[in-house]
Amino acid sequence: MKKRLSMGMLIVYTVLSLWAITTLYPLIWVMINAFKDRRFILTDSFSIPMKGVATLDNFRLAFHKLNIIGAYKNSFIISLTVMFVVMLFAGFAGFALVRYEFRGKQILYNMVIAGMMFPVFSTIIPVFRMMNAWGIVNTESTGLSLLATALPQIAGNMSFAIVVLMGYMKGLPIDLEEAAYIEGCNVYQIYFKVVMPLAKPSFATVAIFTFLWSYNDLFTQMFTLRLKNQWAITRLLGELTSMEGTNYGLMAAAVTLVVIPVLIVYLCLQKYIVKGLTAGALKG
DSSP, X not given: OOOOOOHHHHHHHHHHHHHHHHHHHHHHHHHHXXXXXXXXXXXXXXXXXXXXXXXXXHHHHHHHHSOHHHHHHHHHHHHHHHHHHHHHHHHHHHHHHHHOOOTTHHHHHHHHHHHTTSOGGGTHHHHHHXXXXXXXXXXXXXXXXHHHHHHHHHHHHHHHHHHHHHHHHTTSOHHHHHHHHHTTOOHHHHIIIIIHHHTHHHHHHHHHHHHHHHHHOOHHHHHHOOSGGGOOHHHHHHTHHHHHTTOHHHHHHHHHXXXXXXXXXXXXXXXXXXXXXXXXXXXX
16 A cells, blocks of 8 residues: 655655755756866856757867876776775674674774774874885885875775674674584685675675775875876866866866766665665664
């Protein structure tokens, strides 16, 4: 039976719809103007580009003048590295904190929770000095610069990932792990062959959020990616205004190119975001 829409729910849906419009409108506006000649952006920026106005010159100029492909490559190297490392070590830590009893476990758990309370802005100076002492920042090596960008992001995402995975693993039946142990599996086999497949939604949630946070992180890149050939896509976008001035068509095209991978990832995997977070919250 269909439920009647109450006045309260109607108000909620109205507010959420207006919120969605205010969120989507700037994005749609940027994408529309990315396909316009820059002469029409200031004079007629709200119309849909039609014949005589629509053009792909902004995207051609973006690929010609900006190192878009190189920036994409650097972004994906950093984001994928952060994603896989966080999933690996956060999974190990979450499994140990859920299934094992050892001295200092509560202290370690409290430290994990405390790690979520310190933003990257408060730690970037000591972290930068430490990496400078290691010799991996302010170098001409692209690999070392990308490593210097990935390490703080890994540390910054670890606490969130551990908490999410712990919440889900607590609800997994321990009987399956005991049966695997009786069959002769060691702890690593139990983890990779039993726990990980069962916790797939939670791992997918961690992977998605970690990838997107790393991809969009401009603050860390401002400190660690100094040379143009080392820039990731968000760093390139951050420098676009100083490089091209008031070329709004080029800026709109660059923003569109930056946003497209995020939209694709989110639209394809959004069900895992909701499923993993809600399952972890309920079972935790």
